[in-house]
Amino acid sequence: MELLQHLGTGFEIAFTWHNILYCLVGCLLGTLIGVLPGIGPVATIAMLLPATFVLHPVSALIMLAGIYYGAQYGGSTTAILVNLPGEVSSVVTCLDGYQMARRGMAGKALGISALGSFFAGTVATILIAGFAPPLAELALKFGPSDYFSLMVLGLIAAVVLAHGSLLKAIAMIILGLLCGLIGTDVNSGVARYSFNLPELIDGINIGTVAMGVFGFSEIIRNLEQGEAREVFTKSIKGLLPNWSDIKQSAPAVVRGTILGSALGILPGGGPILGAFSAYTLEKKLSKDPSRFGKGAIEGVAAPESANNAAAQTSFIPLLTLGIPCTPTMALMIGAMIIHGIQPGPQIMTSRPDLFWGMIASMWIGNLLLVVLNLPLIGIWVKLLTVKYDYLFPAILIFCCVGVYSINNAPFDVLLAALFGFIGYVFIKFSMEPAPLLLGFVLGPMMEENLRRALLLSRGDPSVFFTRPISLTLLIIAALLLVIVMAPSIAKKREEVFVEG
Amino acid sequence: MKIGSPKDFWGGIIFAVIGLMFAIIARGFAIGGNVLLAGYTMGTPARMGPGFFPFWLGVILLVLGAVISTAALRSAPGAEGSRLERFHWKELFFVLGSICLFGILLKPIGMLLAGMLLIVGASFGSVTFHFRKSLLLGLFLVTFCALVFVMGLKLPIPLCPDIDALQSFGLCRA
Amino acid sequence: MKRREFLVIGGAAAAAFALPARAAYPDKPVRYIIAFPPGGESDIGARLQQGVFDKLYHQQLVIESKPGAGGGLAWSQLNNYPGDGSVIMGTNLPHLVLQPLEGNVQYKTDDIANVHFYHYTPDAIVVRNESPFRSYQDLLAAAKAKPGKLNFAGSGTNTANHASHERFNHAARVKSTYVPFKGTGDLIASLLGGHVDAAMSYSTLALAQKGKCRVLAVATGKRLPLFPETPTFQEVGLDWVDGAYRGIAVPRSTPQDLRRRISSMFSEINRDADFRRQMEAGGFELVDIGYDKMDAFMAERKKAYTGVAKLMGLTA
Incomplete structure (x- = not known):
């Protein structure tokens, strides 16, 4: 077994005391920045990168990778406790995680998200170890038209997230796509919708939108309830998930892991797209979809597993081809170059210690994170008993500092306030912000791939239906749309019937 | 005529207006040969200009908004959750106002003071507001942020007011 | 718990960041904005400079990517940054000359204050x-x-x-x-x-x-030692020897002496033996065009690119 031998080499390297220490430091730092809203792994890794210059390259990469997936774990904690995506990929976790917390099941939600993430991390690590090169080849098969269709599918999937009107959800996605286009057009260099403001020329950061729409508007909503506000129930139902909770979420975890792993390999939006699709899938498969959005444990388990699996498998194109899929992966490339390692297809053979050592350390890191996170749950849950008068100013200042630190731009704080107002209006009109955020992420990528696909086909739109991958994705999207529309069409008929 | 679901009706109008605005800015705007707004190049499907994608998205949003509004007009009135909810301007003002103040003042007066203003100001929005308590809370949180973000994570956030005399002070430069 | 976690991390971070030495410039981390996504030539070159910069000047060079519009996105923002040496930006030729001719980008060639060109591909x-x-x-x-x-x-x-x-x-x-x-x-x-x-x-x-x-x-004059099998364009009948230059620019508000200082710093990096070895292994040809030679170099390049610009349908 060549694989076992390789893994053996990897564990030999990862299991040295200093590498475990760097892995632990990375995971801890990652958890911290994940919990703190606004501060993301990209900013942290960028700042730490030059500091890792003195470390051994393998240790440096192990630590940086730890920050990355530690942030995924930490991000879900904030999502569950205060309905604020600590990381963008935990937007979906807010939907049911926060509702669980309000009903006194924060511990269960945190527990299942840690366990689900660990399972997903383990599976994804095995995938990377066993099948990284063929999977990367598979990812290369995706051309521009296939990416466009994949994003259409992702957006349709996001529609299902909304409990309310289907049309309003689609409108929110389109609005998100439009907001994502603000800033300089990558193809022509024209500044669009930037109203001559230099701060807008670079576009709006997703963190700014998320803090405003999720964080600020939610605070105002809670405050306006006056003394009647009671964000969390006092009775806490079980600190950790029990056996029946685990049994209930196991299938969701498995499905989320599969979806997340697959989407993570593809460049762009892996974790966030994975989380959205996994949630959608669970809601569709559920016998009682109405539970979703009201604290369904599967609604936490599936997206959490998916985003962690995707975070892990997004290393595949990096390690096997030297192609960075996400800004964080791009920084990892930078880390390799600093250490004189040329990222690219030759890395597996030229630096097996690095390749297998990193893979082994990922599993160790995931294990460390579970071991760290489970005992922390008790402390996190206590946080919920803090009076809201103390809690909301803390959230506010963390968000403001976080938003500022994305670009060191005070303008972004003002922009986040504007999005806070917009988010408040959304609440008042019963429009859900989650689809907007997905549209926002995918907008620029969708346009880029659409333009490239049509340039390659010389303007012939049939390219979306003649390429097998693209066609398959579009058929799935159409089917999904029919399934989603069917109940509302049926309801319409019912209404007509009642009125008639 | 009575609007069946005012919430959806006005929500639809908002979407339609936003969509229209995006489309107009992309397309440009001219009255009688006087170009008021140049717009972005549309291009051809094979070679799309920067205006193509946003223009059509704007149009789709306009149509969707219109459909939502007309459906709301015709829907049965009085359904649960269809009425417009009240805006709580006081909470809105104190929270968002304090955030804006923080953004504007962060560079000139530094995070320690701007953070205090943010916390005390936003606390005015709570009905159970207590001045002394919020002052203490502010002190605690500002210190915490300075320790974690500036000292720990080394984020380049100004701590002290932007006065030369203070900048030479070791703690202020972190 | 928060405090305990903070202590651990604070300690680690403090250990990881060596205290910067007291010096004139650079006295704080320098942001180095790259106008192309990571993994490309500009980024790789910058990453290699980053290590030497740290070694020579005991200060961080923090690389940021701002890709878009073939680099034009970042370059049009260059002059909005403070001219105190805290921000420098990677620039590319012929991009800087060709893009303003087309007119969609928000900068002019002469807006960009190049201080040093360090390599060529x-x-x-x-x-x-x-x-x-x-x-x-x-x-x-x-x-x-x-x-x-x-x-x-x-x-x-x-x-x-x-x-x-x-x-x-x-x-x-x-x-x-x-x-x-x-x-x-x-x-x-x-x-x-x-x-x-x-x-x-x-x-x-x-x-x-x-x-x-x-x-x-x-497009080289003679075959590259790293690719002995590959013919030059001249061998296959095209009169074509060209490539892209990469360099460093500063905001226009930067004073002259600071521009010279930055230029000489990057010349020094260029002379570092490790840097040279790594760049050459990657196929980068090192050049050393400092601030004093900049005006003449840019004038010569601008003339050279007008022919290409005509082919591209760009009007001067």
């Missing part, structure tokens, strides 16, 4: 290993047989790659389509996946993706 046509084109002649024959059918990926619009593509079309009398990507780092997947027929790029791309692609021809 020769133009090259690269195909993936599975490509049916074994040689430049194969590619040329296919381009002539099917006019307008071949797709060439390249980095950005009105960039070196874009110019090379127009020059190739003109000189070889063929018609092919240019497909712009945000940067070389972004086009690799499309090239390796076979979604485009070839890449109009630099010889460095083939080195980075060793074993996955082939270079069909390079």
Whole structure:
């Protein structure tokens, strides 16, 4: 077994005391920045990168990778406790995680998200170890038209997230796509919708939108309830998930892991797209979809597993081809170059210690994170008993500092306030912000791939239906749309019937 | 005529207006040969200009908004959750106002003071507001942020007011 | 708990950051903005400089990517940054000359205060290993047989790659389509996946993706030692020796003495033995055009690029 031998080499390297220490430091730092809203792994890794210059390259990469997936774990904690995506990929976790917390099941939600993430991390690590090169080849098969269709599918999937009107959800996605286009057009260099403001020329950061729409508007909503506000129930139902909770979420975890792993390999939006699709899938498969959005444990388990699996498998194109899929992966490339390692297809053979050592350390890191996170749950849950008068100013200042630190731009704080107002209006009109955020992420990528696909086909739109991958994705999207529309069409008929 | 679901009706109008605005800015705007707004190049499907994608998205949003509004007009009135909810301007003002103040003042007066203003100001929005308590809370949180973000994570956030005399002070430069 | 966690991390972070030495410039971390996505030539060059910078000046060089519009996105923002040396930016030629001619970007060539150019990459046509084109002649024959059918990926619009593509079309009398990507780092997947027929790029791309692609021809005066099998464009009958220069620019408000200081710092980095070795292994040709030679160099380059600009349909 060549694989076992390789893994053996990897564990030999990862299991040295200093590498475990760097892995632990990375995971801890990652958890911290994940919990703190606004501060993301990209900013942290960028700042730490030059500091890792003195470390051994393998240790440096192990630590940086730890920050990355530690942030995924930490991000879900904030999502569950205060309905604020600590990381963008935990937007979906807010939907049911926060509702669980309000009903006194924060511990269960945190527990299942840690366990689900660990399972997903383990599976994804095995995938990377066993099948990284063929999977990367598979990812290369995706051309521009296939990416466009994949994003259409992702957006349709996001529609299902909304409990309310289907049309309003689609409108929110389109609005998100439009907001994502603000800033300089990558193809022509024209500044669009930037109203001559230099701060807008670079576009709006997703963190700014998320803090405003999720964080600020939610605070105002809670405050306006006056003394009647009671964000969390006092009775806490079980600190950790029990056996029946685990049994209930196991299938969701498995499905989320599969979806997340697959989407993570593809460049762009892996974790966030994975989380959205996994949630959608669970809601569709559920016998009682109405539970979703009201604290369904599967609604936490599936997206959490998916985003962690995707975070892990997004290393595949990096390690096997030297192609960075996400800004964080791009920084990892930078880390390799600093250490004189040329990222690219030759890395597996030229630096097996690095390749297998990193893979082994990922599993160790995931294990460390579970071991760290489970005992922390008790402390996190206590946080919920803090009076809201103390809690909301803390959230506010963390968000403001976080938003500022994305670009060191005070303008972004003002922009986040504007999005806070917009988010408040959304609440008042019963429009859900989650689809907007997905549209926002995918907008620029969708346009880029659409333009490239049509340039390659010389303007012939049939390219979306003649390429097998693209066609398959579009058929799935159409089917999904029919399934989603069917109940509302049926309801319409019912209404007509009642009125008639 | 009575609007069946005012919430959806006005929500639809908002979407339609936003969509229209995006489309107009992309397309440009001219009255009688006087170009008021140049717009972005549309291009051809094979070679799309920067205006193509946003223009059509704007149009789709306009149509969707219109459909939502007309459906709301015709829907049965009085359904649960269809009425417009009240805006709580006081909470809105104190929270968002304090955030804006923080953004504007962060560079000139530094995070320690701007953070205090943010916390005390936003606390005015709570009905159970207590001045002394919020002052203490502010002190605690500002210190915490300075320790974690500036000292720990080394984020380049100004701590002290932007006065030369203070900048030479070791703690202020972190 | 928060406090305990903080202590651990604070300690680790404090240990990781060595205290900066007291010196004139750079006295704090310098932001180095790269106008192309990571994994491309500009980024790789900058990463290699980063290490030497740290070694020589005991200060961090923090690299930030701001890709878009073939680099124009970042360059149009350069002069908004403070001129105190805290922000420097990577620049590219001929991009800086060609883009303003087209008129969509928000900067003029003379807006950009270049202080140093440090390396050069020769133009090259690269195909993936599975490509049916074994040689430049194969590619040329296919381009002539099917006019307008071949797709060439390249980095950005009105960039070196874009110019090379127009020059190739003109000189070889063929018609092919240019497909712009945000940067070389972004086009690799499309090239390796076979979604485009070839890449109009630099010889460095083939080195980075060793074993996955082939270079069909390079725009150098004589064959590259790293690719002894690959003919130059002159050998295959095109009068074409060119490439892209990469350098450093500062905001216009930067005082003259600071510009000179930054220029000499990067000259010093260029002389570092490790840096030279790593750059040469990556196929980068080092040059050393300092601030004092800048005006003459830019004037000479601007003249050289006008011919290409005409081919691209750009009017001066």
